Each structure stands twice: as C-alpha cells, then as structure tokens.
Amino acid sequence: MQELAVEMRDICKAWPGVIANDHVNLAVRKGEIHALMGENGAGKSTLMNILYGLIRPDSGEILVNNEAVHIGSPRDAIRRRIGMVHQHFMLIPPLTVAENIVLGHEPGGLAAGYNVRRARDVVKKLSEQYGLPIDPDARIEKLSVGLQQRVEILKALYRSADILIMDEPTGVLTPQETHELFGVLRGLVEQGKTIIFITHKLREVLELSDRITVLRRGRNVGELITRETNQAEIARLMVGREVLLRVEKQPATPGPDVLTVENLHARSDRGLEALRGVSFTLKAGEILGVAGVEGNGQSELVEVLTGTRKATAGRITMSTGDKENKRDRDITSLNAQQVRKVGVAHVPEDRRGSGLVLADSIEENMMLGREGWPRFSRSGWVLRWRSIAAWARRLMQEFDVRAPNTKTPVRALSGGNQQKVIIAREFSSDPRVLIASQPTRGVDIGAIEFIHRRIIEQRDAGKAVLVVSAELDEIRALSDRIAVMYEGRIVDIVSPDVSDEELGILMTGCRLEEAS
Amino acid sequence: GGGNTSSSNNTNTGASKVSVALVTDKGGLNDQSFNHLAFQGYTKAMNEFGFTKQVIESKNESDYIKNLTTAAQGADLVFAVGFLMQQAVYEVATQFPDKKFAIIDGCAVPAGKSECATLPNVAPLYFSEQEAGCLVGAIAAQMELDGKSKIPELRGKNTIGVVAGESIPPVNRYIAGYKYCAKQVNEKINVLVTYTQDFQATAKCKDAALSMINQHQADIIFQDAGGCGVGALDAAEQEGVFSIGVDADQSQVNKSVITSAVKRVDTSVYATVKDFVNGKFSNNPPLFDLAHDGVGYAPVSDKVPADAKAKADELAKKIKDGSLKVPSEIPA
Amino acid sequence: MDVLLRVLTSGDLWQATLQFGALLLLPALGGVISERSGVVNIAMEGMMLTGAYAAVMMTLATQNVLIGVISAMIAGGLMALIHAVASINFKANQIVSGIAINIGALGLTNYLLIVQTAGQGVPGLPASLRLPSVGGLPLVLQQNVIFYIAILVLIGMHFLLFRTNIGLRIRAVGENPEAADTAGIHVRAIRYSCVIAGGMLSGLAGSFLSLGIAGVFNANMTAGAGFIALAAMIFGKYTPVGTAIACLIFGLGQALSVRLQDTGMSPNLLNMLPYILTIVALVGLVGRTTPPAASGVPYEPGSE
Amino acid sequence: MAVPTAPSRTKGSSGPDESPSALLLILQKLRNSLGRPLIAVVLAIVLGGIMIIVTSKGTLDERFTAALTAYDALFFGAFGTLQNFSSTLDNMIPLILCGLSVSIAFRAGLFNIGAEGQLAMGAMTAGILGLTCSSWPGWLLIPVMILGGVLAGAIWGGLVGFLKAWRGAHEVVTTIMLNWIAFFFTDFLISGPFKAPQLSNQTQSMPVQVRLPRLAVFYNQTLGTFLPPIERPEQYFVDVSFLIAILVLVFYWFITARTTFGYQTKVVGQNPRAAEYAGISVKRNMVLAMALAGGFAGLAGALALMGRFPYQLIASVFRSDSTGFDAIGVSLLGHSTSIGVFLASLLFGALRSGGQIMQLRAGVPGDLSYIIQALILFSVATEFLPILARKFTRRNPFQRKLAVAGPAARPVTKEPPQAAEEKSARSKEE
Ligand SMILES: Nc1ncnc2c1ncn2[C@@H]1O[C@H](COP(=O)(O)OP(=O)(O)OP(=O)(O)O)[C@@H](O)[C@H]1O
Ligand SMILES: Nc1ncnc2c1ncn2[C@@H]1O[C@H](COP(=O)(O)OP(=O)(O)OP(=O)(O)O)[C@@H](O)[C@H]1O
Ligand SMILES: [Mg+2]
Numbered sequence A: 001m002q003e004l005a006v007e008m009r010d011i012c013k014a015w016p017g018v019i020a021n022d023h024v025n026l027a028v029r030k031g032e033i034h035a036l037m038g039e040n041g042a043g044k045s046t047l048m049n050i051l052y053g054l055i056r057p058d059s060g061e062i063l064v065n066n067e068a069v070h071i072g073s074p075r076d077a078i079r080r081r082i083g084m085v086h087q088h089f090m091l092i093p094p095l096t097v098a099e100n101i102v103l104g105h106e107p108g109g110l111a112a113g114y115n116v117r118r119a120r121d122v123v124k125k126l127s128e129q130y131g132l133p134i135d136p137d138a139r140i141e142k143l144s145v146g147l148q149q150r151v152e153i154l155k156a157l158y159r160s161a162d163i164l165i166m167d168e169p170t171g172v173l174t175p176q177e178t179h180e181l182f183g184v185l186r187g188l189v190e191q192g193k194t195i196i197f198i199t200h201k202l203r204e205v206l207e208l209s210d211r212i213t214v215l216r217r218g219r220n221v222g223e224l225i226t227r228e229t230n231q232a233e234i235a236r237l238m239v240g241r242e243v244l245l246r247v248e249k250q251p252a253t254p255g256p257d258v259l260t261v262e263n264l265h266a267r268s269d270r271g272l273e274a275l276r277g278v279s280f281t282l283k284a285g286e287i288l289g290v291a292g293v294e295g296n297g298q299s300e301l302v303e304v305l306t307g308t309r310k311a312t313a314g315r316i317t318m319s320t321g322d323k324e325n326k327r328d329r330d331i332t333s334l335n336a337q338q339v340r341k342v343g344v345a346h347v348p349e350d351r352r353g354s355g356l357v358l359a360d361s362i363e364e365n366m367m368l369g370r371e372g373w374p375r376f377s378r379s380g381w382v383l384r385w386r387s388i389a390a391w392a393r394r395l396m397q398e399f400d401v402r403a404p405n406t407k408t409p410v411r412a413l414s415g416g417n418q419q420k421v422i423i424a425r426e427f428s429s430d431p432r433v434l435i436a437s438q439p440t441r442g443v444d445i446g447a448i449e450f451i452h453r454r455i456i457e458q459r460d461a462g463k464a465v466l467v468v469s470a471e472l473d474e475i476r477a478l479s480d481r482i483a484v485m486y487e488g489r490i491v492d493i494v495s496p497d498v499s500d501e502e503l504g505i506l507m508t509g510c511r512l513e514e515a516s
Numbered sequence B: 001g002g003g004n005t006s007s008s009n010n011t012n013t014g015a016s017k018v019s020v021a022l023v024t025d026k027g028g029l030n031d032q033s034f035n036h037l038a039f040q041g042y043t044k045a046m047n048e049f050g051f052t053k054q055v056i057e058s059k060n061e062s063d064y065i066k067n068l069t070t071a072a073q074g075a076d077l078v079f080a081v082g083f084l085m086q087q088a089v090y091e092v093a094t095q096f097p098d099k100k101f102a103i104i105d106g107c108a109v110p111a112g113k114s115e116c117a118t119l120p121n122v123a124p125l126y127f128s129e130q131e132a133g134c135l136v137g138a139i140a141a142q143m144e145l146d147g148k149s150k151i152p153e154l155r156g157k158n159t160i161g162v163v164a165g166e167s168i169p170p171v172n173r174y175i176a177g178y179k180y181c182a183k184q185v186n187e188k189i190n191v192l193v194t195y196t197q198d199f200q201a202t203a204k205c206k207d208a209a210l211s212m213i214n215q216h217q218a219d220i221i222f223q224d225a226g227g228c229g230v231g232a233l234d235a236a237e238q239e240g241v242f243s244i245g246v247d248a249d250q251s252q253v254n255k256s257v258i259t260s261a262v263k264r265v266d267t268s269v270y271a272t273v274k275d276f277v278n279g280k281f282s283n284n285p286p287l288f289d290l291a292h293d294g295v296g297y298a299p300v301s302d303k304v305p306a307d308a309k310a311k312a313d314e315l316a317k318k319i320k321d322g323s324l325k326v327p328s329e330i331p332a
Numbered sequence C: 001m002d003v004l005l006r007v008l009t010s011g012d013l014w015q016a017t018l019q020f021g022a023l024l025l026l027p028a029l030g031g032v033i034s035e036r037s038g039v040v041n042i043a044m045e046g047m048m049l050t051g052a053y054a055a056v057m058m059t060l061a062t063q064n065v066l067i068g069v070i071s072a073m074i075a076g077g078l079m080a081l082i083h084a085v086a087s088i089n090f091k092a093n094q095i096v097s098g099i100a101i102n103i104g105a106l107g108l109t110n111y112l113l114i115v116q117t118a119g120q121g122v123p124g125l126p127a128s129l130r131l132p133s134v135g136g137l138p139l140v141l142q143q144n145v146i147f148y149i150a151i152l153v154l155i156g157m158h159f160l161l162f163r164t165n166i167g168l169r170i171r172a173v174g175e176n177p178e179a180a181d182t183a184g185i186h187v188r189a190i191r192y193s194c195v196i197a198g199g200m201l202s203g204l205a206g207s208f209l210s211l212g213i214a215g216v217f218n219a220n221m222t223a224g225a226g227f228i229a230l231a232a233m234i235f236g237k238y239t240p241v242g243t244a245i246a247c248l249i250f251g252l253g254q255a256l257s258v259r260l261q262d263t264g265m266s267p268n269l270l271n272m273l274p275y276i277l278t279i280v281a282l283v284g285l286v287g288r289t290t291p292p293a294a295s296g297v298p299y300e301p302g303s304e
Numbered sequence D: 001m002a003v004p005t006a007p008s009r010t011k012g013s014s015g016p017d018e019s020p021s022a023l024l025l026i027l028q029k030l031r032n033s034l035g036r037p038l039i040a041v042v043l044a045i046v047l048g049g050i051m052i053i054v055t056s057k058g059t060l061d062e063r064f065t066a067a068l069t070a071y072d073a074l075f076f077g078a079f080g081t082l083q084n085f086s087s088t089l090d091n092m093i094p095l096i097l098c099g100l101s102v103s104i105a106f107r108a109g110l111f112n113i114g115a116e117g118q119l120a121m122g123a124m125t126a127g128i129l130g131l132t133c134s135s136w137p138g139w140l141l142i143p144v145m146i147l148g149g150v151l152a153g154a155i156w157g158g159l160v161g162f163l164k165a166w167r168g169a170h171e172v173v174t175t176i177m178l179n180w181i182a183f184f185f186t187d188f189l190i191s192g193p194f195k196a197p198q199l200s201n202q203t204q205s206m207p208v209q210v211r212l213p214r215l216a217v218f219y220n221q222t223l224g225t226f227l228p229p230i231e232r233p234e235q236y237f238v239d240v241s242f243l244i245a246i247l248v249l250v251f252y253w254f255i256t257a258r259t260t261f262g263y264q265t266k267v268v269g270q271n272p273r274a275a276e277y278a279g280i281s282v283k284r285n286m287v288l289a290m291a292l293a294g295g296f297a298g299l300a301g302a303l304a305l306m307g308r309f310p311y312q313l314i315a316s317v318f319r320s321d322s323t324g325f326d327a328i329g330v331s332l333l334g335h336s337t338s339i340g341v342f343l344a345s346l347l348f349g350a351l352r353s354g355g356q357i358m359q360l361r362a363g364v365p366g367d368l369s370y371i372i373q374a375l376i377l378f379s380v381a382t383e384f385l386p387i388l389a390r391k392f393t394r395r396n397p398f399q400r401k402l403a404v405a406g407p408a409a410r411p412v413t414k415e416p417p418q419a420a421e422e423k424s425a426r427s428k429e430e
C-alpha cells in the first residue's frame, strides 16, 4: 500500500438548493498526479476549495500525510504545505509578479517595509530552481494567461507546497502552453510533489495522470487507474450515459460569398497594431475556423467584425442576401446594433464579462442587443414582456437550457447553461453570418457535444459561420477551412486535414512551404 | 394620561391651565442665536407658570405652517421664532382666531404681500437690533480712537470688522447700527463686513475673522453669525485682539469678548407669556428697543476703557430721548 | 486685479488654505485607507461630527484636552466599527450604511446636545482646553498642532500604503480579496483595521474642528466638510498625495472666497468658487478615476 | 466607489421549490420584499426606544412610559389624524420624486448625490418663469413652470452625465460640487435680482393662478360636488402635486420596466461591457439617465414651489434641506423600484411628520426620528435576517438542504449548478 498524501473522507457540503459534495471520498497517493473529473458543477472545485480551506465542509474529515487535520482557512492549508492554483487566477492585476508571489509571506515579515530587491531575488531563485522563467517586475495585467498561470504555480511553490492542487489549469491555455505546463508538472512530481489535477479534457487526463477520480452530482462515482481506462469509459462515468466524443458532420456545400474582409487593420486596447491586413472571405454554408495562439489578433478581429472596435483601415462587406440585387453592403463602420441588424450573430469569447448580464433573468438576457426588434418591443420602444417570456421559454426548451423558469437570474446558471443562453440567443436570430468565439470554453463534454451539434446545424442551414477557438481539437472538429492567425495576419488558410505539426508550424508564423 | 389630573409638579396655581407652544425655525434649539434664546425665555416661563413643554423644531421651510397649525391645535399661545415664519403665522392665525400668536423678528404677512397685516391675535415681537449694534459699535470706535497707546492689544489701523452669516434683516440691522454709530464716534474708522453665507460652519467664520485681522489689521470683530460666529470670537482670541458677541452675553463663550450686542429674545418671550397669563395679551406689544430694555449691550470686560463705555452710555441716552435715530439699513 | 494679486501674495491666504486643506485631509485620508482595503466609506461627515461632539463633551467632562482628542478618535472609530460590522460581517450595502451613519450622527449629536444640556448648548472652551497652535514660525506655518499631525499622517499613509508589506496587503485586499485570502492574508482583519483607522482619522478631524478651530460644539458644525473630503479622495484617485492636492485646491477656493469679498463681488457668487475650482480641476486635469477593484464589494469567503 | 446596481426583475423569484401558482408567487414576493424591511423597522423602533429609556430621566418605569409615550406620539403624528396623515403625504412628494431621481441614476450605475442641487435649479427656474410671466393665465403658466423646472433639473443632472461621459469625471465629485454651486447661485438670484422689495432673502410669492390647490380643496371642487365634501379642506396640507408624484411613479415604472430605454440603462448599469457588446451606447445612456434623474428632482423643486405655502423662493433653503440625502436612503431602501420608493417615502415622510409631533407631545427631541431613520437604514442594509437565519439553521444544514433539493427538485437542477469560477464575477454584481 502506497502512502497517502491526502485523504478526504465523507466530505459533505451543501449550498442553498444544491448539494455540491455528498459524502465524497478521495484518496491521493504521494508523488502521483491524480486527476479529478466530472461535469460542470459536479463538485470538483468545491471539494478542492475545502481541501484548501476556502470553504468549510458541513461534515467530513481530512487527512494530510495520514494525520487528521483541521483546515479552517487558506492559512492552515499553506501551513500544511498545500498549494492551489485556482480555476480562476487569484492574482492582483495592478501588482507586479514579485508582489503577487510574496504577498502574505513577504520576506522580512509583516511589520517590515516592502523590499523590492529581496522579493525580486526570491522570484528569480524560484524560477531558476523550477525552470519557470518570468520577469519579476512585470505587472500581472500585462501578462498573457500562460504567464499568469506560471505566476500562480510559482506562488504555490514559494509557499513550499508539497501538494499542488490545479483546478482546470489548461482551460485557457494554448496547446503549446499546455504542453509546457505538463513538462513542468512532471518535473515537480519527480521532485517528490503530489499533484491533484482538474480538467474537462479527456486527452489531457490520459496523457498526464496516474489515477482518476470521477465525481457526478456531488458523489464519487468511481476511481480509475489511467493505464487501464479509455476516453469513452471516463466520459460515461462522468455523464452517466454514452457520449459522442466527435460530432458527425457531412461535408460542407458552400454557397456564395457572404462576408468579405479586405486588408483589415485595427489597434488593440493598448494602442498597438493588433490587425495588420487581414483578408478572407466567408461563404454561406461553411465553417471557417480561426486558429492561432491567443493574442495574435483573433479577439480584435471578432470585435471589428461585430462592430465593437473601430477598424483603422480596410473594408468589410456583406452581400445583401438579395438574389437580384448583387450589390454588397459596406459594414466596416457600423456599430454593434447595426451589425446585428444586417444579420451578424456573435457569441462572445467572454461570456460573463460581456455576453451576459448576470443579475438579469434569462428572458432579459435572451434579448440583449436585440431589444429593439419587433419580437421584443413595439416600435423599438415599448417592451413586450409576454412575447419575450414566450420566446425565452421556447429557446430554453429548444436549446436545453436547464433552469427553473425564464425569470431565473443567469447568475444562478452553471457555466454550461449560461453558454447555452448565449448560443440560443444568437443562433435563433436567424443570422446570415454567425461568429462564435471560444464557444465551448470551460463547459463540460456533454455541453460541448450539444453546442458543436448546433453549430453544424447552422452551417447546414446555409449560414456562414466563423469559429474562433484556442482548442485545436475543436477547430479541427468543426471547420471546413482553417485560417491560422499570427501577429495580426492570416498566415494561411488550410483544410482541416493538415496534421497537428503542420498547424503548429503555421501558428508560429511560418508558412508550410517555407518550413518544408 | 388618566382622567385624574393630580400631576405632581403642576399643582401650584390655576395658571397650569395655560398652554404655550414654541415653534423654532430651521435653525433649531441649538442655533446659539434667537431660537436658543427664545427657548430660554420659554423655559423660564414654563418653570414659573407651570405649563407643559410643547416645543417643535422645524426642519425646513415647508414645516412652518404644519408645525404652527399643530401647535395652535394644542396650545393657547404659540411662539413662532424667526422672520421666515411671517406668512405662515398670518395663515395659521387667521385660521385660529381664538388662539394667540407671537412672532419673533417679524409680523403676520399675508402670502404674496410684503407688508405686515395687523391681526388681533398676533403679537409681532420686534427688536431694534440696530440700537444694540450702535452701542457696541460706539464702544469699538471709541477704543480705536483711544488707540494703541492706551490699549496695547490694538493694531493701530483704526479698523474694525463684522463677520456676518447670511444677509437677512436682523443681521443687517445689527450691522447697520454698528457701522452707523462707529462712524458717528470715529469718522475715519474703517468697518469691514464679510458674509460667510453660513450660520453653522464655525471654521468659515473663524477664517473670515482671521483674514480681517491679519490682512486688514482689524482688531475688534463683531460676530453676527450665530453658531458659525463663535469661530470669529475664537479668531480674535487666537490673534490677541478683541471681539464682540451677539444676541446674548457671550463673555462666557470666549475670553476675547469685550461686550456683546444683546437682544433680549428671552425676556420678550417671558414677558409675552406673563402678559398672556395675566390676560393682558396685546397684538401691539412695544418695540423691544433700548427704551424698553429689549436690546442693549452686555457688561463690558476690563479691557474696555471707561471712556468707551461712557460713549456707549451717552449714545444710549440719545437714542432713548429720541435725539439719535439709528438707521436699520446698512449705511454706505 | 489688484485685490486678487494682493490676496494671492498674502501669507494669510495660504495659511487659511493649509488649514482648510488639513481639515479636509484627515477625513479624506481616512476614506483613502478604507477604500484601499475595499470598503466604501461615505460617512466621513457623520464620523467627523461625532468626533467633534465627543471631543468637546469629554474635554469638558475631564478637563483634559488630550482625553478629548482621544475620545474623538474613539467616537469616530466606533462609528466606523458599526460601518465595518455592517459592511464586512453583514455584507450591507456600504452606501446605505454610510448614509445611515451620516443621518444617525446628525440626529444623535443634536439629540444628545438637547438632552445633555437641556437645550442650553455647550459653553465655549477656555484656552487651556484647546488644541494649541504652533507659534514662532512664518505665518503660513502657524498652524494648529493637528495640522502637523495631518501632515505626518499624510506622509505615514503614503509610506504605509506603498512602501510596506502591510500596505501591499491592504492594496491586495482592496483589489482582490479572494486572491488575498488564498495567499494567506486575513482579509477581515485588514478591512476592519482600515475602516476603523479611517473612522479614527475622521474623528480626529472632528476634534480639530471643535477643539482646535472653533472651541465649541455647534449643531451640524461640519456643514458638509465630510462630503468635500469624499470628493477630494476620489479626485485624488485614492492616493494620499493626490488627495492632499485636491484638499489644497478646495482649501484655496474656500480661503479665496472670503478674501475676495473686498472686490465687492456678491458673497454668494464668491462662495461658489471652491466648488467651481474643483470641477474645473477635475474635468481639466484629472479625468477618469478608478477605485480599487473590490471597493464596495463585500467579501464572502467560500466558507460563509 | 461601486454603486449598488438595480435589482433585476427576478428578485423575488428564486429557488426551485417555487410553486407556479400566481397568487402564491405574489404572496411570496410580498413576503420577500416587505418582510425584511418591516422587521427592520420594528428593530429600529425598539433600539430607538432603548435610546429614549437611556437618555430620559426618572425611574425605569417612568422611562419606559416615556418611550411608549414618544412612540404613541410618533405614530399619532404620522397617521393619527387625517390631518397628520395629510402632512405625511405632503412630506412624501419630494421624497418620491428625488427618490426616483436617485433610483434612475442607480439603475444606470451612477450615484446621484446631486438631487438637492437639481431640485434647487428646478425650483429656481420655475420661480423665475412664474415671476417674470406672472400675467399669463394659469393653464399656460403652470405647465410652462413645471416644464421649466424639469428642464433646468435635467440640464443640471445631464451635465453630470456629460462630464462623466466626456472626461470620466466621477459623478460623486461633480454632484457634490454642483449642489453647492446650485445653492449659492440660487441664493444669489433670490437675494439679488429676484428679491421681493421689502422682504429679504425671499422672492415675491408666485402669482395666484399657479398655486396648486390642496388636494382636499381640489377634491371638493371636483368629486366633492357629487360625494360628501371635506370640511375645512385647507387644513389638509397635501396638495395636488401628490397626484403628479404618483403619476411620475407610474411613469418611472413604465420607463424602467416596460421600455427598451429602461432595459438599456439597466444593462449599462449592471455590465457596461455587455452594453458595449450589445451595441448600447454607454455614454448616451449615462447622459440620458442623469438628465432624467435631474428632471425628476427639478420637478420636485417646481412642485414644492407651486404647491407649498408660502409659494415663494427663500434663500438658503435648499442648503439646509435634507431631501436630497434622504432620497438616497429612500431609493436604496426601496430597491430602486417604484413600489419600493413609494413605501420608503411613506416611511420617511411619516417619520418626519411624526417626529415633530413626538417632540411636541412627548418632549423627545425630534432628532430621534433621524436616529430611527438611520437605524432602519442600517437594519435593512445589513440584511442581518438571512444571515441570522443561516446561523440558526447551521446546526444541520445538510439534512435541510436535502429536503429542499430533494428528488422533486432534481429535474430543475439536473445540470447541477456550480460556482467557484463565477464567484468573483458574481460578488461584483451584488
Ligand atoms: N448566488 C448564487 N446562489 C446560488 N447558487 C449560485 C449562485 N451563484 C452561482 N451559483 C451556482 O453556481 C453554479 C455556477 O458555477 P460555476 O461558475 O462553477 O459554473 P460552471 O458550470 O462551473 O462554469 P464553467 O463553464 O466555468 O465550468 C451554478 O450552477 C449555480 O447554481
Ligand atoms: N458559493 C457558492 N454558492 C452557492 N452554490 C455554490 C457555490 N459554489 C458552488 N456551488 C454549487 O456547488 C456545485 C458544485 O460546484 P463546483 O464549483 O464544485 O463544481 P465543479 O465541479 O468545479 O464544476 P466545474 O467543472 O464547472 O468547475 C455547483 O453546482 C454549484 O451550484
Ligand atoms: Mg470548478
């Protein structure tokens, strides 16, 4: 029998109306990478937050290194050498990397002045020790997500964590960053650390972990040994039914050009040139996937296309959709409302930040951006609540949004269901162009399957679809053509049959013929 | 209360039957000015005639008519404090002809008019603030004439000042008398006037006074700004010069006070209650002036030379015998 | 023009500017530290007023001015404690709580003033029971001792917030309490200390007003100063130094409005000066101000 | 400084255990929205009573009686007679209008401390119109004055929105400053160019034809010709502008709950980035919402001038008037909804009129009503009830929750909700 680093026994935690953990048991061996899996809301984060002292369980017992412990706050956890990288980074954007890392355990102690030099030295030493290079003086808000992730890991290591909890660390990472992260984690395990790893991505689990615990609706439904299992089995355990891991789709039958983008330029929020001459055309009845390492202008491209960012140069034209009148319409300088009116639907990448008003009800969110449309208001002015509610009810059914009723605040929905609200709203507006940014980020496999099917349905209904995603798997599964972006330009547009390596090369900005 | 009114403290006379109410203006009981003084007179009468306390502090202008009405419903004599209640008093007094009213610093004015209306049940209690202002102005001016050599604390620039609150009639009457008589006594005297537009912000009045003292070498500051003006007294003390209090004898408030322009609101309230109790309520009470001892100046401190006090007394005599008329408008 | 020039070059104007500035600076700094820890405080007015009241009453009762000042700070601190309990433990809407403190403080001081003095008001304080001024310096610097304390507080707070580990933690808590919590910081302890410290500074300002400047307590003697301090804090972008500059601008306007009456301009119009000056400076120089990210957001650790 | 966002329409309805019955829903809503404030009021009154007991004199028995007498008087003063009740209603008028002013700004995510200044500008403008056009007939001058007041308030408020949209100037600073500017500016006009001869610090009274009649008088002239008339109608102080305030409440409800504009301002207030995504102009809505806020307050000013004795402008009135601040309490207490604002105004109005009677009859300083007001605000703000309730049920929450989320509730929580990620976003919203 191997020694256990962490044992959680009979953990129960109820939230108002929901039981997040229902007599959960978890055993993690020393020196292993233990994956924790489950659908959205299965209770993974809750369980780990209990272990880290952020949440107090209603009942249950925790043993660390075979010793019963009471963990009442993160301070206790840190004392037990437990570190956690949260699903959402616990960083303070205006502070520097060094400040974030030493925060709470500053060299010199509480009463002392903050010593920039010592903090910097600490960080330098740590990053050398673990091979995680970072600039200690950079402000967090200026760092990419990947680097922020690195800061989080360093933070845990600085507190000399032996047990490292990682809650969905790969959710926002690019393939390259994920790959790097795995390298780092393996290195840590070699140094004797124990890692608990939460993810929704089956491939990652199989690649990285030693053992797997699966939660479903707050219960532990099984423990698997990675070597002895496969994707389908994990998925079945998680969801409780068979899951299609790959959505079936027919080859596309592209129609006429709908959207034409010529030599588009735009600046980022920080005033840098984010788009440097993007050109492509999008046809009816096809899905164009936009791949690329995040931060290469994809976000800005979508914003310009949907009217929330001004183009500094270039032209976007859209066909009128009118068979007789073939004149195209210039939509470059329309605002977001007008762009919607000409038939562009938009699933934004940041669902909580901009796609939804969390405090508002489902029905109110179902008309966001289209409140002036006849379905929702009389002459664009007086709201028609009856019709709005009926519409919302219909969409909830059609798109399988699970909530008590249309008046439920979206805040009370799970991430997957929140995403479905947006998908429902945008897909049901009968657009001619559909732009979806990171449509399945952070949602579980059940919901991914659903959303993917809907996107393909839209294509088959003759819509022109643009999908931007950091997930290569997703891009590949959906796209009929793949545009790869690098530094504000489209490097190439390729067919989805190209290999991972080839895509990887494109994403570093080289063209295939140059590389070969 | 029970039907058996054998209340313990009200057993002295049949006079316990009177009921008197006091309605303050928005300044409230703590205004360090006429509301406060009226309440003192009211309290004195209450102790003497044994009626129950009925006081309402108004919080804003729209309360006046409501509070007067409420008071009139429960009391036989109602005091309205402050000229801002003039119209409200007219309105309520006409509605309650069998109740008596007295208004301090004002008279009953029908809405939309600006002249007083004479009502049988309203006693306007007016004060000749200008006469009080005159006397303290005379003292100040004479001290300036006496000069630095006699009174070393003076700055020798023949300059005195007034720190005033808002430009309202009672305030301006004080200033008018102060300035007028100061000039009578001391032709070349320089009288500075600053309005702080506030009766509460003590710091503002202090600053205004400090500015007069330090910038213009004013050395006797007359405060005319209620609670705010206390700051002016304090400024004088801080700078080692003199100050003059207002309304009541403020020598206890601050050491720098050499005398105060006194307006006996308390006496007038008390006297009105007394008349009322004795069945002698009049809708035409005497003007509370110097002759009727309604205004005056408080005992002077030992910093005031005899000739200054004499000057004040001399003017007082002239005012009383009618040979000196003090204007109620501020002279240029 | 002559008058303006004369006024601007007089030491007296700048002395008054500094004094008004310091009076606003203390509560504004109190607001800064509270806000930096993530608790909105719009109750400086009420805390100041309570402080002013406690200062006078305790000084009179004990005949000791130091006890008066300490009582003022305790009174301000107690008001802040109420605010802290409401906003930190009970997750109250911090603006409502602040409004409640302001209304309550005005009501309470007036109520107690009438009850305690039987409507007679408090007597003025003799010089021995006053906060002394510092003499023997150039006119501009002849200020009350509290002025110098305010300067020390200003420097101290700047240093505390930006140069110490405690300050790092305070800022962290104000920006992202959850992150601070997971980093092992005691969020509530920090917030409580900051809010209470802020209240004590407001209370101190109250004693400055009543024991230092006025020598007496008047009903509503703060007359809106706490709100100007609030404005100064936002104007100063929640930094001690910025706030101090804002206080000075306002103080200058205030001092000018009294002194320019020599020009014969309407006192009413002149009194608008400090406010206009502040708006012009805000619109022209400062522009957007962003509060600490978690300011006003009650922190609820997963455990509650 | 964060501004509390307007509540969504969904407030009362939460939890899967909700019955679909409309009546039950309404009852539950009522309980949710009224129960808590009601208990808060009771608690505040108890605390206020303790305050009286502590500060009054005599034996404990006498002190206790003093407290009871005080409350008796307070209640009597607010509701005890029709006349007192009419004073309460009268007090409500500016509270409702300014409460709405604060509320509409809240919905757009702005904190309007400037209702008082906007009110002053509204009153001043209406006054100037009334004085300069005094020969016009009432049917023309009344609407002109009201419109003028609304417009002036709207400009004064819109300026705040404009400065924020244009330069990002924080509205808390600008509203505080504009308040004082308005106070001194109106004082200047009142005691200067528009001063009534022989009066000081006041203008002439408004011409007779624009004075709004008391509600009771109005009733007698209209319905009272059929129904029994009210005797001595002039002693009931509330005037017809109460009806206007009610109309404005309905207008506010309509705007916020029934129009795209109301919806858009709410989105702007709750999530400006979502507004941007949706193509809703944040700046435009900010200016509009502030202009509307100013308009409400300006209306309050015009109506106070035209409906209240002595129908004239008086210098330094606005500065010492606490309506603008009370309105913030009203708005937050009322959760920025029209019904809420109405009820909160009723409460504050009652405390105001009751407080003065309390002082008169029980000798307790009227300031106690301010203390009670503060206590009510506190106990509503702290929402201590749910927390206490949770503490109370903490003993065995697991069993209890099971019951709630039991088998019957399973379908709706089929995709069980989850949280950690949302927490920061969520708490920001609240
Ligand atoms: N205020 C609240 N009250 C009750 N439950 C809440 C509240 N806020 C959130 N929840 C619950 O939290 C869940 C949302 O959790 P979470 O943010 O983890 O969603 P998610 O599905 O995990 O999203 P993601 O797509 O990021 O994985 C919802 O299911 C909801 O039931
Ligand atoms: N703070 C909270 N308040 C109320 N309910 C919560 C809270 N946090 C979590 N929950 C509930 O607990 C359940 C489990 O949430 P948890 O975040 O642990 O899920 P998860 O497995 O991490 O999901 P995901 O994969 O989306 O991260 C959710 O359904 C949610 O409703
Ligand atoms: Mg999770």
Ligand SMILES: [Mg+2]
Residues within 6 Å of the ligand: A040, A041, A087, A415, D418, D419, D420, D421, D422
């Ligand atoms: Mg999640």
